[in-house]
Amino acid sequence: MLKQPRMTQEEKDRLFYIQALKSGQCRCERPKQRGRAFCYKCWLRLPLDLRMPLYRKIGDGFEQAYDNATKYLNG
Secondary structure, X not given: OOOOOOOOHHHHHHHHHHHXXXXXXXXXXXXXXXXXXXXXXXXXXXXXXXXXXXXXXXXXXHHHHHHHHHHHHHO
């Protein structure tokens, strides 16, 4: 039987952010467009300085932007 390759923490983190973007459900459980970080209602709650970095690519700052936006929305 073949073993599944072990993922590094960095690979697991990257997969988390990819899945967040590919998902059709926002973190608040409302539907959202695939490829978007949040649903429109959550997006509108974010101030501009937290919205703009969410356009960055994964590996180029998106991860920190997503974490910052999530912290703000959890308020």
